[in-house]
Amino acid sequence: MTEYDLIVIGAGAVGENVADRAVQGGLSAVLVEAELVGGECSYWACMPSKALLRSGSALRAARRVAGAREAVTGDLDVRAVLDRRNAFTSNWSDAGQVDWVRGAGIDLVRGHARFTGPKRIEVTGEDGTVTELVARHAVCVSVGTDPKIPDIPGLAEANPWGSREATSAQEVPASLAILGGGVVASEMATAWATLGSRVTLIARSGLLEGMEPFAGEAVERSLRELGVDVRLHTATERVTRSEDGVHIELGTGESVTASEVLVATGRTPRTGDLGLETIGLTPGDWLRVDDTLQVEGFDWLYATGDVNHRALLTHQGKYQARAAGDVIAARARGLAVSDAPWGTHVATADHATVPQVTFTDPEVASVGLTARQAEEAGYDTRVVDYEIGWVAGASVHADDYAGTARMVVDESRGVLLGVTFVGPDVSEMLQAATIAIVGEVPIERLWHAVPAYPTVNEVWLRLLEAYGRPGAEARTPA
Template identity: 70%
Template sequence: MEPRTDGPDQESATDQTFDVIVIGAGAVGENAAGRAAQGGLSVAIVEAELVGGECSYWACMPSKALLRSSQALRAARGVAGAAGAVTGDLDVAAVLNRRDSFTSGWKDKGQVDWLEGAGIQLVRGQGRLTGPKQVSVTAADGSATTITARHAVTLATGSAAAIPEVPGLHESHPWTSREGTSAQSVPKSLAIIGGGVVAAELATAYAGLGSRVTVLARSGLLRGMEPFAGELVGEALESQGVELRLHTAPERVTRAGEEVRLETSDGETLVVQEVLVATGRTPRTGDLGLETVGLEPGSWIETDDTMQVPGFDWLYAVGDVTHRALLTHQGKYQARAAGDVIVARARGARVDDAPWGAHVATADQRAVPQVTFTDPEVASVGLTAAAAREAGYEIRVVDYELGNVAGAALHADGYAGKARMVVDEQREVILGVTFVGPDVSELLHAATIAVTAEVPLDRLWHAVPAYPTISEIWLRLLESYGRPGS
């Protein structure tokens, strides 16, 4: 679906010089601009598509809207007494309409109104660096405007779906996550190439909407997480009608009309109505003018923990484009740090030495929370057991079956799931936590606090979980570990 940019007419810079210029008006860029504006700086934000970006229109919001209805239906059917009241099937048209409501019909007027209320100048068009603190913006009609920053330029252009070099795949016009989350009809059959979070979530969504879904995952499912996460999600996907072809990849793809044929590495041919590629991301820096300041076009942008690009006292980058943690909430966290840094430095302050560390983004390197909104959900933060060992920690791994917790048993009949706590044995603090089960996303922030704050286990004993809730898993994990120092 092509984006529509029919917002207000406030689309040209009236003042050609600003304290700060942000290129990219997605959720991350909006946060960077908003933080700088709150600090009293004049800010221009440049956007070639829709204000609000990937998360608002083609990722977080629409994908979760697509997932929620079938998840709620399965939840109702999993509780005796409620199950008998569920007599109909999913209303697919209503699901798509609800999804559209969360994207505002792919119109960005509400987001533009927010910029105006925050005192941030929107400049529509493709922004490119032309030199230190200078940005050229090419509008849709081809006209160009040059704007200059007094203090800083922040790059927040995000990432795009990477399409692998498989013969015939590009020519077959595959879906990416954008088409997957914005489709106005549901294909009868869908092949998904990839085994990561996007692949698993969209497989869940389209299976729930009635598609016959096949997943081709060359490296397995949810690789990089605790192994049991991929195993439990895989079992659930198969129970929802998804065909999993693990350790299998497409070798040739051809499209003939409404039919796509995939010749796979296991010697079989798969015929589907649509194919969706979810094999990773690539930085949107190819047309950003990086070469004008000595950086490599098309590359990820390295930053320090203040989100400043090394070697440039005026250039910052936040969000996916940095490759630090490709998650909206982490990008917004980086943006808040960068905005505060820019304001402080504009006033001559030495933010690097701030004792409270408020201006430094470090949580995106050691305590990243993430939810995979499959059914069951996967909620994790910090290091997996394998990553902790590789980092040289002496660890103990504590596992517990979530279904044995009273609150989980009440939550759903036959509740099945698993929790893992990875403990640094020398310091007796938690390095990582993973939960797999229905609705475990709501458990995650407690784990994030425990990992980020490095709360000692002997203090966690005093954080008493309410009974009967699924949060009682914390008590069970601590009991399984035993009293610290014992």
């Protein structure tokens, strides 16, 4: 039996940050990992998915600019794209991540972790070896999520792809059916259609439904231009796999046949086999936490990242991890949370100021509340839209630049509640919007944040000008 101040279950990007901050705060820490150190983001999510998308994005960007367009004489080298993706995952080797963990002064135990009681963990290695760990101060669960397989007859038996298979496939499927209309579905439809697969996207609702309506509309147009067969507001009734592929029966009476089917309809927490019942929690549940990331009803248990269901995004999970590591270190030393090192203290940004980028073409970059969300929350709002292509910097950036910017203003306080950009390369504009919202920068002060000319960021000036003219470019929330 080995004791540590902190045990972190899950050595992904989130778990690594919890342990690192706790060690910097003077604690001893151990990471427990059943798979690859570095986790989902490094090997099956953020990094490989964006690597798959980037080559096609770069090629389309070149074709949007005269001079570069004429120089582009070929199509993508698919094998080179897949090899580049493989390089970003270190060919699914975690040796470099393990070196980082050791260099940070964090111990690592490989195997599957299960609670055996309060602050007590049993780790079973691949060879059956059992290691018992005890935490002096805290245990943090950072195990992430798995794809949620909807209850559609035959779907589970059809051996569908999840996000892992979609981002790690070594060959382009001749055809791919995607169930879902969210970020993963939209990005993977973009990636695999660009790489030559015949893609059909089937969504029970609309596309990117939690975002501003014009975002989903723009992405839908783009997917259709890429050759994707987009079927929205369409139910899937049954799925079967045979020697000639996967057969999908739709609520419309039609059917789709594809080489593979990808399920991208949500996530479920990896808490089913953690021994939660030994500490009074229900296996398979999300772990609900307060703003210090402490699990409700416990003074020693924390949960960070997707598993707490606050914001299922890597950057938000790492933000939570920094706060949790600082808080655990402070409490272990008998300090108040407000005296935690680094000043992170608590995680509050994942309530309403979550930045997110959907790496489709066009990109969708958003932070804060949509117009509808703000209205439903009872704010006195004004919505201002501006076509990004009207900005001089956008016309230089790409010929026939098409995109839309929206800001949602809290009229009672004169501050921004939400901003959405849709267009080429708008992801690089998002941090300014995030700062404006998190910092509650008054509109009157934003006038003095002068955008450089000619850049796409000049859209900020145009949005403010439109806001300053009552009625100009303002729209009723869709």
